[in-house]
Amino acid sequence: MNIDRNLLNISYNDLSGGEKTLIQLAKALLIKPDLLLLDEPTNHLDIARIEWLEDYIKSFKGASVIVSHDRYFLDKMSNKILDIDNGEAKVYETNYSGFLKEKQANFEKQMANYKSQQDLIKKLEAEKKYFAERGMATNSSTLTARAHVLQNRIDRIKENAIKRPKVRKQINAEFEEQRKSSKRVITVENLTVTAPDKVILNNINMDIVSGERVAFLGKNGSGKTTLIKAILQERQLPLQGKIEIGPSVKIGYLPQIISFPNDNQELLEYFEGEAGLNELDARRVLAKFEFYQLDVMKRVGKLSGGERMKVKLAILLQQKINTLIFDEPTNHIDIPTKEVLENAIEDFDGTLIFVSHDRYFINQFAEKIIEFKDGKLKTYLGNYDDYKEKSK
Numbered sequence: 001m002n003i004d005r006n007l008l009n010i011s012y013n014d015l016s017g018g019e020k021t022l023i024q025l026a027k028a029l030l031i032k033p034d035l036l037l038l039d040e041p042t043n044h045l046d047i048a049r050i051e052w053l054e055d056y057i058k059s060f061k062g063a064s065v066i067v068s069h070d071r072y073f074l075d076k077m078s079n080k081i082l083d084i085d086n087g088e089a090k091v092y093e094t095n096y097s098g099f100l101k102e103k104q105a106n107f108e109k110q111m112a113n114y115k116s117q118q119d120l121i122k123k124l125e126a127e128k129k130y131f132a133e134r135g136m137a138t139n140s141s142t143l144t145a146r147a148h149v150l151q152n153r154i155d156r157i158k159e160n161a162i163k164r165p166k167v168r169k170q171i172n173a174e175f176e177e178q179r180k181s182s183k184r185v186i187t188v189e190n191l192t193v194t195a196p197d198k199v200i201l202n203n204i205n206m207d208i209v210s211g212e213r214v215a216f217l218g219k220n221g222s223g224k225t226t227l228i229k230a231i232l233q234e235r236q237l238p239l240q241g242k243i244e245i246g247p248s249v250k251i252g253y254l255p256q257i258i259s260f261p262n263d264n265q266e267l268l269e270y271f272e273g274e275a276g277l278n279e280l281d282a283r284r285v286l287a288k289f290e291f292y293q294l295d296v297m298k299r300v301g302k303l304s305g306g307e308r309m310k311v312k313l314a315i316l317l318q319q320k321i322n323t324l325i326f327d328e329p330t331n332h333i334d335i336p337t338k339e340v341l342e343n344a345i346e347d348f349d350g351t352l353i354f355v356s357h358d359r360y361f362i363n364q365f366a367e368k369i370i371e372f373k374d375g376k377l378k379t380y381l382g383n384y385d386d387y388k389e390k391s392k
């Protein structure tokens with residue numbers, strides 16, 4: 001693992017997202033372990049480093065246990081999947097794609113079994129009713145006895161009844177309709193940003209026009225977040241040059257590391273304020289994102305990475321925006337939540353700018369790739385596969 005900068009002189013908080021992950025990873029690998037326990041190891045890592053880690057794990061002799069929401073990574077790394085769903089754990093002896101297929105097949109099988117068992121119960125109950133009534137009417141003990149036998153059979157079936165398999169609720173998330181932005185969304189001219197010990201962006205130019213879907217790609221520490229923060233006028237590093245935002249551009253921003261102004265604030269209260277909703281509507285929207293009842297009383301500082309992202313996404317969805325800027329949106333979130341995000345983006349017809357190291361996600365959305373390298377930008381048209389081909 002190659003860390004190309006003397007990170008020891010920089011305070012941990014100023015490190016880029018990937019630099020933080022690298023330090024954690026280096027700590028874990030340096031002790032030459034027999035067993036690797038990796039909790040979302042690819043989060044924030046750039047693609048070259050993810051590929052390095054893939055090779056490392058492949059050649060690693062011991063066992064590795066990996067928690068990950070990165071579908072490409074999971075597919076390559078796993079030969080056994082432990083699926084934890086609704087409090088139950090189940091083992092699948094396959095990789096991720098195999099697991100998805102098997103899980104779906106299991107679901108369909110269980111649903112079919114469940115339905116035929118329910119049909120059987122209904123049929124037996126109708127028969128039992130018939131014999132019981134006839135037995136009463138004709139005072140026949142034979143018929144009444146048959147009704148009893150049937151009832152016993154029904155009871156036995158019900159005791160070990162097949163459970164109805166749970167269908168995971170799909171969250172329907174859609175961005176509020178928005179007014180189209182001006183043609184020119186973001187124009188960057190001769191921009192230079194410097195940190196105390198290096199030039200991060202060196203005299204760059206960039207033009208983003210309305211409706212484009214642009215991915216920022218580049219190694220950890222190459223300046224992607226820095227450019228986004230400069231566009232949003234957030235980071236206080238010295239800069240020279242010009243950044244222009246079109247007049248009717250309304251930006252929704254999902255930062256790489258999500259924090260809240262007051263960690264002690266309760267989720268519901270925070271959400272009502274940010275989304276401009278009354279309590280009832282706020283609870284309704286939060287429930288869509290799987291924050292139920294007592295969950296909404298949690299203090300925001302206690303939320304997990306994935307929960308933070310869901311809260312921010314839920315807020316963005318309430319706002320009338322025409323430009324989305326996402327800095328590594330898929331880190332921390334589980335695959336179903338990724339799908340919610342993906343569906344929402346699918347329906348969004350404004351401008352999309354995102355940083356991602358998630359190859360699946362980039363392929364799905366990027367129509368243009370801007371590569372960050374040695375302080376400069378290079379533009380490629382197409383998705384990740386096209387970029388891989390052209391940048392060889």
Ligand SMILES: Nc1ncnc2c1ncn2[C@@H]1O[C@H](COP(=O)(O)OP(=O)(O)OP(=O)(O)O)[C@@H](O)[C@H]1O
Nearest residue numbers: 014015016017018019195220221222223224225226
């Ligand atoms: N305030 C600061 N002081 C010193 N160095 C800084 C400061 N802010 C950022 N940097 C450095 O600037 C470089 C670019 O950081 P940036 O966060 O833009 O990287 P990135 O491309 O977003 O990386 P990642 O993929 O890891 O998120 C990094 O090497 C980072 O350590």
Ligand SMILES: [Mg+2]
Nearest residue numbers: 016017225256
């Ligand atoms: Mg970053």
